[in-house]
Amino acid sequence: MSRKPMVRPGGRSARVQESVHRAVRDLMAESGREALTVPLVAARAGVTPSTIYRRWGDLQELLSDVAVERLRPETPPEDHGSLTADLTAWAGLFLDEMASPAGRAYIRDALLGDPDGRNAGQCSAYAAEQINVVLARAADRGEATPKVEMVIDGVVAPIMYRILFRPIGIDDAYARRLVTEVLGSNGSEDR
Amino acid sequence: MSRKPMVRPGGRSARVQESVHRAVRDLMAESGREALTVPLVAARAGVTPSTIYRRWGDLQELLSDVAVERLRPETPPEDHGSLTADLTAWAGLFLDEMASPAGRAYIRDALLGDPDGRNAGQCSAYAAEQINVVLARAADRGEATPKVEMVIDGVVAPIMYRILFRPIGIDDAYARRLVTEVLGSNGSEDR
Numbered sequence: 001m002s003r004k005p006m007v008r009p010g011g012r013s014a015r016v017q018e019s020v021h022r023a024v025r026d027l028m029a030e031s032g033r034e035a036l037t038v039p040l041v042a043a044r045a046g047v048t049p050s051t052i053y054r055r056w057g058d059l060q061e062l063l064s065d066v067a068v069e070r071l072r073p074e075t076p077p078e079d080h081g082s083l084t085a086d087l088t089a090w091a092g093l094f095l096d097e098m099a100s101p102a103g104r105a106y107i108r109d110a111l112l113g114d115p116d117g118r119n120a121g122q123c124s125a126y127a128a129e130q131i132n133v134v135l136a137r138a139a140d141r142g143e144a145t146p147k148v149e150m151v152i153d154g155v156v157a158p159i160m161y162r163i164l165f166r167p168i169g170i171d172d173a174y175a176r177r178l179v180t181e182v183l184g185s186n187g188s189e190d191r
Numbered sequence: 192m193s194r195k196p197m198v199r200p201g202g203r204s205a206r207v208q209e210s211v212h213r214a215v216r217d218l219m220a221e222s223g224r225e226a227l228t229v230p231l232v233a234a235r236a237g238v239t240p241s242t243i244y245r246r247w248g249d250l251q252e253l254l255s256d257v258a259v260e261r262l263r264p265e266t267p268p269e270d271h272g273s274l275t276a277d278l279t280a281w282a283g284l285f286l287d288e289m290a291s292p293a294g295r296a297y298i299r300d301a302l303l304g305d306p307d308g309r310n311a312g313q314c315s316a317y318a319a320e321q322i323n324v325v326l327a328r329a330a331d332r333g334e335a336t337p338k339v340e341m342v343i344d345g346v347v348a349p350i351m352y353r354i355l356f357r358p359i360g361i362d363d364a365y366a367r368r369l370v371t372e373v374l375g376s377n378g379s380e381d382r
Contacts, residue, residue: 112303117358124356152357153349153369160356161348165315167308169340178344 019045020052024066033063033105060113067109068119070102073126076133083138083145084183087155090134091175094127095159099170104163127156146182154182210236211243215257224296227254251304258300259310261293264317267324274329274336275374278346281325282366285318286350290361295354318347337373345373 023044027036038059042049056062077090097103110119128148135145146154155178162170214235218227229250233240247253268281288294301310319339326336337345346369353361 108302111299111355120356121358124352149360152352154345157352158344158348161315161343161351164302164355165311165351166343167312 016045016047016051016055020047020055020062021066021069024062025070036063038062058113060109061115062113063109064111064113064119067106068122070106071110071123071126073130077130079137082141083134083143084179086134086137087131087151087183088176088179090130091155091159091179092172094130094156095170095172095175098159099163107160107163124152124156128152131156151182155179207236207238207242207246211238211247211253212257212260215253216261224254229253249304251300252306253304254300255302255304255310258297259313261297262301262314262317264321268321270328273332274325274334275370277325277328278322278342278374279367279370281321282346282350282370283363285321285347286361286363286366289350290354298351298354315343315347319343322347342373346370 020041023041024036027040027044036059038052039049041059041062042052045052052062056065077086077093080086080089098107107123110123114120131148131151135148135151138145155175158178159170159175162168162174211232214232215227218231218235227250229240229243232250232253233243236243243253247256268277268284271277271280289298298314301314305311322339322342326339326342329336346366349369350361350366353359353365
């Protein structure tokens, strides 16, 4: 069972989370992930190790939380004027970010310290939110749009599967082809 | 870096692997995964803990190896007389196995103790082999067939992605729909 609270904490709790997350990011940048320990993170964050154990359970759950924060998109997808252009641009960026060494490490961390699947679900929710922005914009333009779950299956899933299980042919042309197939063959169908 | 040898070992090495794997499976069945430790596994397998550390590095890498063995298909896909029937049946079984509690635990174990991605790649290779059997049989019948990578993207990837990241709507109808889309829209195209 996870020890993480269901809601985003406020007040002191939020300050502890922010300082612990920052300590993890700083120590990773300085010394690499292999050198991380809960006592080191606690010392850097100015909290006791037991604060970390109580809140996160162990180092892996803490790293999972930090990874999900790093995978949170910072801006909405850019508007390039059409569904095809928007989705192609977004898929290319998504692939670049996720397939980068840092992205792969975050995906891995997010999955590993996540016994109840909440953090993995959050990663998927981030992608769905971004796709929904693209689809809503296209609908406002009067374009036919696929369902978000279809874009998840046709674009997000193959990219993430290949990154984790089958790391071949993951390039920009691949992302473009996935988008073309989703929009070309089923773009306007209900599902 | 993994300490696993590149080739399947023979002789004493193979016997050690078999007895250690069996000890892991037995102890998991008896006491659950949480109770597993390297000394416990070593005692049950009749080897020293240092044999395990030398060969597998740590418990997580050992569990990853055991998981991949458990995910190895035992029989080729059944012949139901047509590509659609064969692929639909295979996808349904694949989904059932992977989405079961045991399957999820094995997928998770396979990914976690797998720093170089070799075990994840083996999981994907197993799926590709099974699909290749289905496709070769269809080609022998004179049916038009998609490329194996297209079936990976269209059927295997969405199933695995949803199991890991988005555990909603993973049922037999979902597997059937994925197969219908892969065969329907692109079944005979080159790719």
